[in-house]
Amino acid sequence: MIAGLHAKARQVFPGLLVAAIIALASQFVAEHYGAPAMLLALLFGVALNFLGSEARSRPGIDFGSRTVLRLGVVLLGVRISAEMLTVLGWEIILLVMAGTVVTISFGMLAAPLFGFRHRFAFLSAGAVAICGASAAMAIAAILPRDERSEERLIFTVVGVTLLSTVAMILYPILAESLGLDTRTTGIFIGATVHDVAQVVGAGFSVSQETGDVATLVKLLRVLMLAPVVLVATLVIRSAVGAEETGGKRPPLVPSFVLGFIALATLGSFSLLPAPVIAVASEASRWLLLMAIGSVGMKTLPKDILNVGTSAAVFLVAQTVFLALFILAGLWLLAGFSPV
Template identity: 65%
Template sequence: MTAQGWVDTLRAAVPGLTVALVIALASKFVSEHYGAPSMLLALLFGIALNFLAQDVRCGPGIAFGARTLLRLGVALLGLRVSFDMISALGWPIVGMIVGAVIATIGFGLGAARWFGFRHRFAFLSAGSVAICGASAALAIAAILPKDDKSEDRLVFTVVGVTILSTVAMIIYPALIGLFGFDDTTSGIFIGATIHDVAQVVGAGFSISESAGETATLVKLLRVSMLAPVVIVAAMIIRASASAPTEGERPPLVPGFVVAFIVLATLNSVVALPQAVTQVAQGASAWLLLIAIAAVGLKTRPQEILKVGKPAAALLLAETVFLAIIIVVALLLLPTPSP
């Protein structure tokens, strides 16, 4: 796209982006004052105003927010991870996390048929549970082939994993005592099982400062799995596309995933100023919040309800599966050093 083309696109997007931004600001305000998850609030507020997506003035900006800002936000997540996490956690824990992510996605793909779903919703739901909740759902949805139910599946998944994350934030710290975990092991469990970063931080630090720090580190390792999972999925989708023309073939590696990897590598090999990483992380959080508001604006409530109880049951089954395999692995592994 030429420079003038970008200018025209941005000019047309201003009204819709303004609506999404206002929703994001309102969601953040309510979240900070009443404790509700900002992602969930942005989605619900957007759904309540979904009629604006049909307005010719707002439509282009809402579509721009749900696609372009989403990808920018995911790319900037790369600055939240670094290769140093591996040495900090130790290879047994790293192997456990990687194995749990793969196993949960495999479980979702295998169990989906029992719940009446095919591979698209299975991968979307299992990937969001296994990796990083709403952020993973947004990234995975960006590479999946689109159909008339794509937006509904995405919205349902974001709502589902956010609610499950909030419930887990409350329940998991209370359950940890049953297994006799110390603070370090408790932090690993929290970081390896709760879906969204904010709820991981909340649950971890509710136990102790060391548990919170460990939980955050483990969670960021799960976030780093986003790039390889999306790359492998994109390659499979590209290879299985039925007789596409050259222009219709999905990219081998999505551009936003390349940016994620480049930024993660940069964060690993260069000592970036803390101010830079904080600004980038804040920008990522706001871009994703605006994007999810835009997704909500594009969603009709009656279509979400059609996804139904089987989808909720599948999300719950994937969440329980992940928790069980992490508990078993932690009971079998040597106790990590704090």
């Protein structure tokens, strides 16, 4: 077992070392020039994206964009308190749930207009509505397989990742132009950006409070994966047949979400000592910088050119629909006024 761990550590070390250097460089530039560290980490990572295909660095980059990200999100739980949970309220929780359901419905209904059937419609809409690439992989595991299953999954993962990266940069600017306060901006970002990494990057590029709220709202969306997959298993399989999907299904509720909830619960009941909270919070920040850098190194915008234009437009339409729905809901519920 020890030998296996040593071999794994040697395998991921080169890529993680590059991610750590990106994190250090981003923090250095941020402290000296005032730019958002998260955004810098993403841009530095994109500038080094050729390393994402290198045999020596790729395992560590993959590890950083997945495992390190999840650990960073888990440790974010120490920042969540009962007071923060009350900030959202049932109205916002219901808005987030409604956004998931309505976006998936929109995707299923609009798919014929773009020339797609129910499989790609549900796959892409679920990825947009819930949690990006993670949701795409979970949904793909329950869909009956055919000769284009892999193609649909790869495009969806690439598409939502690229759209998340674009949203990470544009949504904070959009929120500021609309006059949203820091808290409402966090709700908007958490309820609309697809992937957890980009939600964290966009949220904390605005402020600490925005990042905390955005992460909490995003994890509420992630929790929607369980009921959506359960319902889809019953409805879609009964409609198209019971072919084997193949492959191992991912857990309905990711373990990192459970870890986040566990730490948030302990923090809400004041069961974590202040030094533990301080250390975990700082560790979370550095881990997320490394994760964002890793995501950047895996981002290849040219990949989107390998798929059909209609599929790309379809994903963009769903993304825009979700953003408009959440903005409309915030306008009705939270009462922000665009300036």
